[in-house]
Amino acid sequence: MELNFYWAKKFTKKAGVVPTQYIEELCVDTQTEQLSKYASDTDHLGREPIKDRATKMLEFIDLVRANYPYLSIGIERNVKGVCSGLYTGRNDSLEVYLYIPRFSLTMGKIGFGRFLDKDIKLADSPYPFERDKAEFRFAVWSPHIKNERYNENTTQHHMKASPDMYKAIKHVKFARPVVSANYIEAFHSYLFDRYDSALAKYDEEVGRAKREISNDNLWFTELRNVYLHAKNFPDNKAYQLDPKLVEKFDTLEKDIAAYREMKELVSPNLLQVRVLSSGTGIEVTPIQCMFGASSNTNQAIRYCRKVDVGELMTYNADYIPTKIQGQISTLELQLEIDASEVDEVSRTSMFGTNSFMLGVGWVALNKELYYVYA
Numbered sequence: 001m002e003l004n005f006y007w008a009k010k011f012t013k014k015a016g017v018v019p020t021q022y023i024e025e026l027c028v029d030t031q032t033e034q035l036s037k038y039a040s041d042t043d044h045l046g047r048e049p050i051k052d053r054a055t056k057m058l059e060f061i062d063l064v065r066a067n068y069p070y071l072s073i074g075i076e077r078n079v080k081g082v083c084s085g086l087y088t089g090r091n092d093s094l095e096v097y098l099y100i101p102r103f104s105l106t107m108g109k110i111g112f113g114r115f116l117d118k119d120i121k122l123a124d125s126p127y128p129f130e131r132d133k134a135e136f137r138f139a140v141w142s143p144h145i146k147n148e149r150y151n152e153n154t155t156q157h158h159m160k161a162s163p164d165m166y167k168a169i170k171h172v173k174f175a176r177p178v179v180s181a182n183y184i185e186a187f188h189s190y191l192f193d194r195y196d197s198a199l200a201k202y203d204e205e206v207g208r209a210k211r212e213i214s215n216d217n218l219w220f221t222e223l224r225n226v227y228l229h230a231k232n233f234p235d236n237k238a239y240q241l242d243p244k245l246v247e248k249f250d251t252l253e254k255d256i257a258a259y260r261e262m263k264e265l266v267s268p269n270l271l272q273v274r275v276l277s278s279g280t281g282i283e284v285t286p287i288q289c290m291f292g293a294s295s296n297t298n299q300a301i302r303y304c305r306k307v308d309v310g311e312l313m314t315y316n317a318d319y320i321p322t323k324i325q326g327q328i329s330t331l332e333l334q335l336e337i338d339a340s341e342v343d344e345v346s347r348t349s350m351f352g353t354n355s356f357m358l359g360v361g362w363v364a365l366n367k368e369l370y371y372v373y374a
């Protein structure tokens with residue numbers, strides 16, 4: 001199956017999609033307590049109490065539980081593992097995520113608040129008669145919702161909202177199970193950005209070494225020709241260069257050799273490896289990246305917008321291929337090294353900065369999702 005990412009940006013946080021490993025379940029026994037802490041709060045302008053909104057949100061959550069008992073409801077934790085809660089700030093909305101624990105991504109979210117631009121604008125008005133016109137709505141987000149009235153880069157593009165809770169609940173049907181292809185849809189831009197950055201590091205070293213010698217391309221080319229001739233004919237005194245300049249060219253040649261070696265490790269064939277939440281095995285999906293024709297390898301990787309997704313394969317824990325086991329172990333070790341070099345723990349690559357290892361792969365979700373060389 002071919003996926004084209006030129007226009008597809010569905011599986012994003014704006015559509016209610018985040019890694020489930022950063023979601024804490026909102027249990028029936030604790031949801032009242034979670035919402036009650038907002039009872040005495042006011043909105044971001046300090047003008048309106050939020051108590052009624054918390055009550056409405058609780059009613060909406062209960063209705064979703066009754067109609068979709070297979071869905072779990074949760075709130076997002078921040079980077080340090082602390083629950084960020086339901087209150088989202090400027091539009092004073094309360095939002096929770098919808099998910100099934102065995103999937104690595106959430107399926108969408110629901111909320112109660114002012115979500116339409118016109119209502120947010122009215123709510124910010126200094127005039128009470130305009131603020132009274134700002135309408136609260138029950139909303140549902142999903143990557144499978146497409147609201148053509150809004151640009152795809154807005155949060156409303158993947159949202160359906162209604163003042164009527166019983167009309168809004170109908171849109172929860174769009175919170176569909178996550179399939180294998182959805183993971184590469186969610187992570188493709190991060191994957192290719194990290195892939196490109198891994199190679200660009202060596203390209204930058206070549207550029208830096210070159211600038212150490214000369215910024216003039218013509219002069220640099222002439223000097224390099226003299227250097228290479230001197231290397232090939234060491235006895236010819238007419239082509240001897242200053243030792244310091246020779247040292248700089250030696251460094252440049254080493255950087256060029258390293259860059260070429262890394263370019264040889266660039267492969268369009270990857271495997272998406274997802275560890276099953278039950279711990280019984282892994283799901284492996286072949287991914288062929290369509291880099292396209294470009295003389296610049298870095299640009300070809302960074303701007304890759306098409307992939308071909310192969311057939312899903314499942315391996316029992318006792319029969320995981322040795323190569324994949326080794327690749328995952330190497331990536332996990334590198335992740336630990338990277339984490340020890342920073343002050344705070346970074347999130348997954350959907351939010352963080354862990355690097356791509358040329359020749360091995362990349363960790364998308366620690367302990368859950370990897371992209372390795374086929």
